[in-house]
Amino acid sequence: MPLVLRHSHGKRSMSRILITGVDGFTGRYLAELLARQDNEIVGISHNSISAPVAGLAMSHVCDLANSSELNDIIADIRPDKVVHLAAIAYVSHGVIEDIYKTNVIGSRNLLEAISLAGGVSAVLMASSANVYGNRISGEIDEEISPDPINDYAVSKLSMEFVTRLYKDRLPISIARPFNYTGVGQSVDFIIPKIIDHVRRNDKQLELGNLDVARDFSDVRDVVYDYAALLSTPDAIGKIFNICSGKAYSLHDVISIIQEISGHNFEIRVNSDLIRNNEVKTLWGNRRKIYKFTNRNPSYDLRETIEWMVHAAK
Secondary structure, eight states, X not given: OOOSOOOOOSOOSSOEEEEEXXXXXXXXXXXXXXXHTTOEEEEEESSOOSSOOTTEEEEXXXXXXXXXXXXXXXXXXXXXXXXXXXXXXOTTOSOHHHHHIIIIIIHHHHHHHHHHHOOOSEEEEEOOGGGGOOOOSSOBOTTSOOOOOSHHHHHHHHHHHHHHTTTTTSOEEEEEEOOEEOTTOOTTSHHHHHHHHHHTTOSEEEESOOSOEEOOEEHHHHHHHHHHHHTOGGGTXXXXXXXXXXXXXXXXXXXXXXXXXXXXXXXXXXXXXXOTXXXXXXXXXXXXXXXXXXXXXXXXXXXXXXXXXXXXX
């Protein structure tokens, strides 16, 4: 069981925060932020971490499906707070079994391990706005009943139901992030994919359905909301949309990228890239998260894309 750093279980003045999926896109930004806020960051990753994670004091490698090993790790870490980010996060991931094994079974194993170890003051579970399904128009608030239409969304809603089994044992809150992006996100996702195309100076880009609209946030805003919820006791037991409150069509996104980069390219629609059960519009209502965090996003989509385009040069 690889360890970066050992620790004692004596008194500590700072909070020890466990982040699962610490080496992922979101985990890296969250670890750095929470470390800057004078917390001790401990991580769990599925594989050995290939590049340093800023702010990370200790890491373990563990498959969350391995409940016995996970129980031992959590008992050793004894976290004060937990943020659960580890998941199959790509909607079109081809192996359905992996989606459910990781997103549902892995989440339940983690909650059981935390419950057995005890002593936590906050657990934040990252779900997804995909659970809302195919809402044609209008903004989506937390009172809208989920209606998932793909396996990824079903797995995330199932994870939310699993948390109910622990509501009397653990101080859990749930985040439902809408789409978000930033430097370092995989090119499997739409904005990094287009920007990578610009970086390579390609003249043509194949995409799937262009008639979709998404609420895009900046990853730096998302992790600030996560950190705020983690330190807000009144958030326990509640569900929060993490969003910008604005919808951008894919046509808008392409235009912004072309304008900022100065690179024009032809868009070719490839029917093989169009997902079955594509969610047409996801646009979040941010009022609830604002009430608990008292902050609006620091970055709009244009600023985020400028950051990403310049980083890609």
